[in-house]
Amino acid sequence: MRTVTVVGASLSGLYAARELRAQGFDGRLVVVGDEPHHPYDRPPLSKDFLTGRADEARLALADAEETAELDAEWLLGVRARGLDSRGRTVLLHDGRTVSTDGVVIATGASARRLPGDGLVGVHTLRTLDDARALRTELSRGPRSVVVIGGGFIGAETASSCAGLGHEVTVVEAAPLPLVPQLGPEMAAVCAALHRRGGAGLVTGIGVAGLRGSGTVTGVELSDGRVLPADVVIVGIGAVPNTGWLAGSTLALHDGVLCDDGCVTALPQVVAVGDVARVGGARAEHWTSATEQPRVAVRNLLAGRTVESARSLPYFWSDQYGARIQFAGRRHAADTVRITEGALDDGAPAEGGFLALYERGGRTTAVLSIDRPRPFMKARRELARSEDPVERAGAVAS
The missing domain is CATH 3.50.50.60 (FAD/NAD(P)-binding domain)
Known part of the structure; x- marks a missing residue:
């Protein structure tokens, strides 16, 4: 491949660009973004940025030095409007076209x-x-x-x-x-x-x-x-940004349909992050956006699926001074057991708690409120014990 185009100057788009360089791609790298901003971190928007504890400089995901080292062409403030049927040309709203050998779709999702x-x-x-x-x-x-x-x-x-x-x-x-x-x-x-x-x-x-x-x-x-x-x-959810792909040969259904390795129906096109439906599931979480690009880029450069992106689902949320952390795949039939800490009138007691979701004697997921160290230990144990068959068949919450 001489040219790879990343469509989406997002978290997952930046990680894909990093992976392309890290995995040896030294050709032309183009990054297209519909916002005028370089990639920034979204989780703080609803928290520290909104309350004034963080300014815009702290949102930046890459400094000027790293941006220069990536040696990419940044086409910002312009939307992609189409992908040709062979996946070899990205069409832009301003009339420009980008001829390319590979495409990483990282266009994310928009608020409903x-x-x-x-x-x-x-x-x-x-x-x-x-x-x-x-x-x-x-x-x-x-x-x-x-x-x-x-x-x-x-x-x-x-x-x-x-x-x-x-x-x-x-x-x-x-x-x-x-x-x-x-x-x-x-x-x-x-x-x-x-x-x-x-x-x-x-x-x-x-x-x-x-x-x-x-x-x-x-x-x-x-x-x-x-x-x-x-x-x-x-705040009623988000819709994956796939409208620009209408008319292409890619399969679209609540996202871009991919195999377990983030590869689409076209081997020279992969998808990552909020827009990607990988192995039947679409996960709108920071960890998915940062973990999928490594596998996607490896498969893109190989020209076929040589590795699967099957990491343990994980997300966190900060609410009213409490840190909520969750990992695993919860099922409706699971029982929940608090193993550390307690509740106080239905709310977390001081010091929080750790809870395990269980089914058939096995732990399927773990939830923590303000117990980060025990949670990380339980998360590691859950990742080691996860059944490959269960993992392949389950859909992340």
Whole structure:
């Protein structure tokens, strides 16, 4: 290969560029990004950046020296609009084309939106520009904030808003936040964090629409209630950015379909990160975005799948001063057992706890709140003991 194009100046895109150089590719390296920014770290956007504890300089994933060492052509602030049927040409929105021998798709995902979210005061939190706009809004004094969606982004943003002194209500359509990831028993514990952190929590009810003319004034629930709101934050998940691949020969279904090695239907095209559906699963987590590129690049340079990307799923979240860590593959039939620490009125007691998910005498996953050292030990043991057949057949939460 003489030219490799990474489409997506994201976390996974940067890691792919690093891997290409580390694995010996010394040809032309092109990185295309729809944002005008060089790759930056997204997890702090809902936490330290939003609260003002971190500035934009701390978000950068690579300094000027490393960027220069990569010797890449950075085409930033321009979207990809197509990939030819053979995967040899990337078409850009400004009319340019990039002829290439290999492609790494790392276009990530975009925040889902609600009808009517064009009102002033309605925000999503996915990009640096999103975070800038929301931080500016929150700096104007005390606000009534409604967060729609109790997933990780919603919970972290609610936590930051509450910490800044705003009145916060979280609306979650499911009976409890984070049920798909943690199961009902441990999801109830995380729900208690909202209450302990001073945020209101409305569960088991959907949103009918947004109120306001020009500027948002409230959120109407499906039961007719209206929650007053100066600021609304929509955190209802993300959609993989695959629209630019319509008309290509790649298989698309909630992401770019890949085999276990991140390789698509075209051996010269691989996909990584939030946009990639690897071996039947799409994982929107930092660890997947950083671990997949090594395997994907190796397979890309080999021209076929020679290695699989089957790492143990892992994610973390910081909410209301608590660090939540989870690793493994939880199943609905699993039982949960707290092995260290305890609960206090349904919330983590001081010092947190460690819980194991078990089935048939085997540990399938581990959850920790504020017990990082025991968690890392349990995570390592879980990775060593994982059944290859179970791992291949399970879908990460």
